[in-house]
Amino acid sequence: MNIFAENLARLRSGIPEHVKVVAVSKTQPPGIILKAYAAGQRCFGENKAQELINKAPLLPSDIEWHFIGHLQTNKVKQIIPYVTMIHSVDSLKLLREINRYAAMAHKRIRCLLQFHIATEETKYGLSYEEAAEILKTPDLEMLDHVEIAGVMGMATFTDDKEIVTAEFHTLHQIFHQLKSSFFTGNEGFKELSMGMSDDYQVAVREGSTIIRVGSILFGARV
Numbered sequence: 001m002n003i004f005a006e007n008l009a010r011l012r013s014g015i016p017e018h019v020k021v022v023a024v025s026k027t028q029p030p031g032i033i034l035k036a037y038a039a040g041q042r043c044f045g046e047n048k049a050q051e052l053i054n055k056a057p058l059l060p061s062d063i064e065w066h067f068i069g070h071l072q073t074n075k076v077k078q079i080i081p082y083v084t085m086i087h088s089v090d091s092l093k094l095l096r097e098i099n100r101y102a103a104m105a106h107k108r109i110r111c112l113l114q115f116h117i118a119t120e121e122t123k124y125g126l127s128y129e130e131a132a133e134i135l136k137t138p139d140l141e142m143l144d145h146v147e148i149a150g151v152m153g154m155a156t157f158t159d160d161k162e163i164v165t166a167e168f169h170t171l172h173q174i175f176h177q178l179k180s181s182f183f184t185g186n187e188g189f190k191e192l193s194m195g196m197s198d199d200y201q202v203a204v205r206e207g208s209t210i211i212r213v214g215s216i217l218f219g220a221r222v
């Protein structure tokens, strides 16, 4: 068994079956990703457009690529051929751009709204009010090559589990509030992308449906 397979088996044994694992493969070369693929992993996450478009064509086409990093509108075109889900939608402009290129590619891209839940200034993301503004857009239904599938957030980088718990709890509340205000009866709005290697256990306890984990599977990044 390869190391990735051992790490994945250990991770999976500690989380519920319905929780999806995105293996964050940023900085990992294609050969390492292939070993993870051989261990059965099909879902990988990248946070830089250039890195994704360099690596994806070299790897099996049944890999499900998730884009998890900050995305500039001028990079959307390049990543659309590869991605299944974009976790980091933080503006209407970006959503429109994703829709535009997804339409040209005859794809429908699942998108998550990224929220700012951490105390750090540097983390990207929307406030509830900003998200509500986007979701009130009159012609939003016209964007039929994107599906708003849920929310994403990153907790503060801290060892204080109480802070992390509170932040993930906040994201779950935001999810429920959005669901009842904008997505009643919409089965597609169901994902909570929260939790990384250091805080996925807290995230899963707080209702995460997708965890984005890199170092716990691949080992520490160099």
Ligand SMILES: *Cc1c(COP(=O)(O)O)cnc(C)c1O
Binding pocket: 024, 026, 047, 068, 069, 195, 196, 197, 198, 212, 213, 214, 215, 216
């Ligand atoms: C790098 C990254 C992760 C994974 O980080 P690990 O600590 O290696 O698990 C998750 N989400 C985002 C947005 C990232 O950039």
